[in-house]
Amino acid sequence: MAQFKLRSLKLLTFTLTMIRVLEITLAAGNDIEGPALVFIGASQSDVGVNNVLDTLAKANFPPYGRDFVYGDIKGATGRFSNGKILPDFVAQNLGVPFPVAYNSPEAKGPAALSGINTASAGAGWLNGTGSNLGQLIPGTEQVQWVKQWQQGLVSRVGSQKASHIIENALYLINIGDNDLFYYLQNAELRKTYTEEQYFQLMIDVAIANIKDLYNSGARKMTFTSVTARGCSPLQITLYQPLDRSKCVASVQTLVSAYSAEVKAAIQTLGQSLEGSKFYIADVFNITVDLFLHPSKYGLEHQESSIGCCGTGLFELGPLCNITLDSCSDANEYLFFDAQHYTEEAWRIIVDSFFDEMKAFLQL
Numbered sequence: 609m610a611q612f613k614l615r616s617l618k619l620l621t622f623t624l625t626m627i628r629v630l631e632i633t634l635a636a637g638n639d640i641e642g643p644a645l646v647f648i649g650a651s652q653s654d655v656g657v658n659n660v661l662d663t664l665a666k667a668n669f670p671p672y673g674r675d676f677v678y679g680d681i682k683g684a685t686g687r688f689s690n691g692k693i694l695p696d697f698v699a700q701n702l703g704v705p706f707p708v709a710y711n712s713p714e715a716k717g718p719a720a721l722s723g724i725n726t727a728s729a730g731a732g733w734l735n736g737t738g739s740n741l742g743q744l745i746p747g748t749e750q751v752q753w754v755k756q757w758q759q760g761l762v763s764r765v766g767s768q769k770a771s772h773i774i775e776n777a778l779y780l781i782n783i784g785d786n787d788l789f790y791y792l793q794n795a796e797l798r799k800t801y802t803e804e805q806y807f808q809l810m811i812d813v814a815i816a817n818i819k820d821l822y823n824s825g826a827r828k829m830t831f832t833s834v835t836a837r838g839c840s841p842l843q844i845t846l847y848q849p850l851d852r853s854k855c856v857a858s859v860q861t862l863v864s865a866y867s868a869e870v871k872a873a874i875q876t877l878g879q880s881l882e883g884s885k886f887y888i889a890d891v892f893n894i895t896v897d898l899f900l901h902p903s904k905y906g907l908e909h910q911e912s913s914i915g916c917c918g919t920g921l922f923e924l925g926p927l928c929n930i931t932l933d934s935c936s937d938a939n940e941y942l943f944f945d946a947q948h949y950t951e952e953a954w955r956i957i958v959d960s961f962f963d964e965m966k967a968f969l970q971l
Contacts, residue, residue: 649782651729656686663742665730690938691951732787915943
């Protein structure tokens with residue numbers, strides 16, 4: 609009887625061991641097709657993080673997502689667009705799964721092996737950015753989520769395999785627009801900080817977080833410049849509603865100045881971090897050109913300063929909803945709502961830097 613129990617225990621142990629080996633084997637094969645992808649950012653990269661937060665910055669309702677299709681997933685997912693956005697096209701071009709929102713149920717399962725998305729619409733590097741919108745996940749907290757994801761890989765596939773995934777992953781950081789917008793709209797901030805002081809505050813936080821990611825094992829990082837924020841329908845409505853043919857010069861100047869300073873700081877940091885590869889994607893100039901010359905890129909709707917949703921002048925988030933009229937073909941437009949790009953625009957933007965990024969980072 610004792611021998612029978614011993615044989616049964618050995619059989620059970622063997623079975624459980626083989627199941628674990630199979631899980632690890634399957635997981636280990638996950639990165640064969642391409643690198644894991646990790647996204648840190650705001651609404652341009654949010655794929656659903658804000659869906660469960662107490663915030664106004666949400667897009668998990670129609671007409672958002674009206675053209676979104678990914679496998680069995682259709683419709684509004686939390687993406688601020690009619691369809692796919694920046695992280696989706698990066699993943700699609702690499703031929704890897706779309707990373708899921710870190711706070712979604714899917715992130716607790718095998719999908720996390722392909723990467724994670726922590727981007728939170730409305731958020732910035734600075735903790736106070738977007739505070740008027742409710743609960744958001746600022747950049748520093750997103751970095752902590754990424755580190756938790758990394759630790760979770762260790763428990764799932766072991767330290768050696770986890771290290772391989774972490775070091776070969778692409779970390780794409782797309783954040784900063786909202787910090788600048790918040791500064792422009794906040795009189796108290798402008799009294800407290802000059803533009804130069806505010807830039808330095810943002811850069812200090814950004815550099816500290818990049819170092820934190822590097823120390824946790826991240827090596828390949830892409831940083832997207834701030835988009836041409838002054839060309840968005842909302843900014844034009846706020847600052848020059850009677851002249852919609854031009855981008856807002858004051859906003860563009862602010863964005864350009866910050867972009868130059870943060871780029872220099874990131875390049876300098878990259879030179880000091882052994883084994884790091886930092887790529888900076890210029891999305892500012894492509895978004896300016898898209899605004900000024902939409903027909904050059906096949907965008908049929910020539911009025912770039914008007915979005916697809918509602919009047920296209922100021923609607924976004926809860927103001928862009930199913931009760932409002934929207935255009936018949938969103939992908940003829942540059943903007944879907946008054947601040948965020950259409951799927952077609954995002955395809956063009958990502959295509960403008962993807963090949964160079966892939967070659968530079970050896971993805």
